[in-house]
Amino acid sequence: MKLEKLVGERFKERPADCVIDSHAIMVKGGYIKYMANGIYSSYLPLRRIVRKIEQILREEMDKIDGQEVQFPVVMPASLWDESGRYDSIGDELLRFTDRNNAKMVLGMTHEEAAVHLVREYAQSYTKYPFMIYQIQTKFHDEARPRAGLIRVREFTMKDAYSFDADEDGLDVSYHQMYDAYTRIFTRCGLYFKPVEADSGAIGGSNSHEFMALAEAGEADVIHCKACDYAANIEIGHPTVVEMPEEELKEMTLVDTPEAKTIEAVANMLNLPLDHTIKAVVYNLDGIVTLAIVRGDHEVNEIALQHVLNSPVEPEMASDEDLHRVGLVGGFISPVGLKQTDDFAIVVDESVMAMYNACGGANKKDAHYININPNRDFNTKDMHIAPIRLITTEDRCPKCGGELEIAKGIEVGQVFKLGTKYSEALGATFLTQEGRPKPLVMGCYGIGVSRTLAAAIEQFHDDNGIIWPRAIAPFEAVVVPINAKDEALMATATKVYEDLKAAGVDALLDDRKERAGVKFKDADLIGYPIRITISKMTLETGEAEVKIRKTGDVLQVPLAEAAVEVAAKLNEL
Numbered sequence: 001m002k003l004e005k006l007v008g009e010r011f012k013e014r015p016a017d018c019v020i021d022s023h024a025i026m027v028k029g030g031y032i033k034y035m036a037n038g039i040y041s042s043y044l045p046l047r048r049i050v051r052k053i054e055q056i057l058r059e060e061m062d063k064i065d066g067q068e069v070q071f072p073v074v075m076p077a078s079l080w081d082e083s084g085r086y087d088s089i090g091d092e093l094l095r096f097t098d099r100n101n102a103k104m105v106l107g108m109t110h111e112e113a114a115v116h117l118v119r120e121y122a123q124s125y126t127k128y129p130f131m132i133y134q135i136q137t138k139f140h141d142e143a144r145p146r147a148g149l150i151r152v153r154e155f156t157m158k159d160a161y162s163f164d165a166d167e168d169g170l171d172v173s174y175h176q177m178y179d180a181y182t183r184i185f186t187r188c189g190l191y192f193k194p195v196e197a198d199s200g201a202i203g204g205s206n207s208h209e210f211m212a213l214a215e216a217g218e219a220d221v222i223h224c225k226a227c228d229y230a231a232n233i234e235i236g237h238p239t240v241v242e243m244p245e246e247e248l249k250e251m252t253l254v255d256t257p258e259a260k261t262i263e264a265v266a267n268m269l270n271l272p273l274d275h276t277i278k279a280v281v282y283n284l285d286g287i288v289t290l291a292i293v294r295g296d297h298e299v300n301e302i303a304l305q306h307v308l309n310s311p312v313e314p315e316m317a318s319d320e321d322l323h324r325v326g327l328v329g330g331f332i333s334p335v336g337l338k339q340t341d342d343f344a345i346v347v348d349e350s351v352m353a354m355y356n357a358c359g360g361a362n363k364k365d366a367h368y369i370n371i372n373p374n375r376d377f378n379t380k381d382m383h384i385a386p387i388r389l390i391t392t393e394d395r396c397p398k399c400g401g402e403l404e405i406a407k408g409i410e411v412g413q414v415f416k417l418g419t420k421y422s423e424a425l426g427a428t429f430l431t432q433e434g435r436p437k438p439l440v441m442g443c444y445g446i447g448v449s450r451t452l453a454a455a456i457e458q459f460h461d462d463n464g465i466i467w468p469r470a471i472a473p474f475e476a477v478v479v480p481i482n483a484k485d486e487a488l489m490a491t492a493t494k495v496y497e498d499l500k501a502a503g504v505d506a507l508l509d510d511r512k513e514r515a516g517v518k519f520k521d522a523d524l525i526g527y528p529i530r531i532t533i534s535k536m537t538l539e540t541g542e543a544e545v546k547i548r549k550t551g552d553v554l555q556v557p558l559a560e561a562a563v564e565v566a567a568k569l570n571e572l
Helices: 021-028 044-063 077-083 111-118 167-187 262-269 301-307 319-325 420-424 448-458 486-501 515-525 535-540 558-571
Strands: 032-036 039-042 066-068 074-076 094-097 103-106 130-139 154-164 192-196 207-213 219-224 230-232 252-255 277-284 287-294 343-348 357-360 366-371 383-385 403-418 428-430 436-438 440-447 476-480 506-508 529-533 542-547 553-557
Touching: 021 032, 021 448, 039 044, 044 066, 044 130, 044 154, 044 167, 044 448, 074 077, 077 103, 077 111, 077 420, 111 130, 111 154, 111 420, 111 440, 154 167, 154 448, 167 192, 167 207, 167 403, 167 440, 192 219, 192 403, 207 219, 207 230, 207 448, 262 357, 262 366, 277 301, 277 319, 277 357, 287 319, 301 383, 403 420, 403 448, 420 440, 440 448, 476 486, 476 515, 486 506, 486 529, 486 535, 486 558, 529 535, 529 558, 535 542, 542 558, 553 558
Parallel strands: 066 130, 192 230, 287 343, 343 383, 476 506, 476 529
Antiparallel strands: 032 039, 074 103, 094 103, 130 154, 154 440, 192 207, 207 403, 219 230, 219 403, 252 366, 277 287, 357 366, 403 440, 428 436, 529 542, 542 553
16 A cells, blocks of 8 residues: 555644544544544545454454354334334434335344344254354444544444353353453453443343443443452442441431532531432433432442333433422432332432431422431332442452452443343244243444544554554555655665565555654554665665654664564564
8 A cells, every 4th residue: 555645634733622532643643534423434544444353353253153144224113113122222223214104223233133133043942052243334323422433323333142042051152252352352452351231221131341441431440459350330339338326316407508419518517428418310211210329429320220120221300300299409318208100219228327417308498417317218118229339448349359440441242131132022942842932142242443442542642543563554654755766765665565575564655745744644643663764774775663662763674674574563
């Protein structure tokens, strides 16, 4: 490949609307171009990276006997009606009506399509186990797309589905895929952690996310310093925080004018946050839900969703929701409240261990002090469950060790679906005894575009990207200084051809640009190795070889440049 005709514009300055580095670098380096909110066109360098990641995916999927298939992007809504997800999934699923007035959906995931593909084929126990996978464009109508390719509406994804006759078989398939994902992200050069995770809208039982650790990550990963325990913070298991026992005091009403946040109340009354009760109100599928945690804790919305077995994610309650159930925003606690058909109360276990706490009085500009939950809450008319987010003050649930939190970008996830979709879609097989049984499924996804964005977040500096060799758009670039010099260009072209003959994925920067421009672009785009040919190197019969990752600069004989570069690449 020669750079002179490479389509795409590179910029000197960081784009102002980019909030994370990978987004800014991809726009600045001519990798992507904005088309619409959460939708991008991609240039050749990015497409080459995608192809390399996809090749790794295919090799590892084929290694565990995965069979590549292709599902339709557009599916009839009737298939999603069968599974129950047409109504249970929110606006992220793009629904439309075609010219024949048939309801259709644009695929954001393909569990229904996978079952539809195999349910006639897999009607005998002799067919099991087997696994299918695809690499395809998906559309998720994300409400707040941001951060370049980290959170978009249209993206490339590898999804796979395993089919087994029983749960023991699913265990084998799940661990096969877990190991394959470990190899995939290792080969891509990422620093990652597999963590326990929630199944979300996909459903099922066990699940692990593969998190690329990076400051730009949107997820918090809690992990142990002493053992291998790691989990998405939303799936972490907090313990009850016991408070020192105190003599119970009489609950008293106090004025707290305009103190609508728990921090404001604590400051006004000179109380520590761990002696206050925080109330957060949600709407869960039409049910106004009051979540109660200690003032210094945060609500775990996933845990809250599971307590109420809600099919949809919690949304913050509106003023209308509060009015409908008689709540006064900013001054709420469970004192004197009871659940109804459209109002639920969920109290964190640690709140029940508090003494003489402060919480809302359910009237404007007033709070109670000396609330004792076991005495003052109607405990028979509420849910008591662990609904707070785990913190570093907790201990590891596996070994009791110290915990720490890191930011992570979810690049892959594996799920045990069990019979969730096969039962809904009527996919059964005959056992050896001739009895019908629903097939047992696993689901496994990798975000291809997310993976490359995560790599940029992990491997970049002020000058640009430092690609891991395996997924670099080109492994090496040959930079002739003064492309107008025919002798110099002839030598640079010879080195470029030698590199290709040696199996190096090389690029020749044949542009008639200044050396500084070429060097800056080489660092920005992120080639692992830069080979510079100049008048001075011609005189010495050498080429200058620079390793992008370390900054090391070597002088190597021109005749041996290709062999030396190939050897250096093998060390990266």
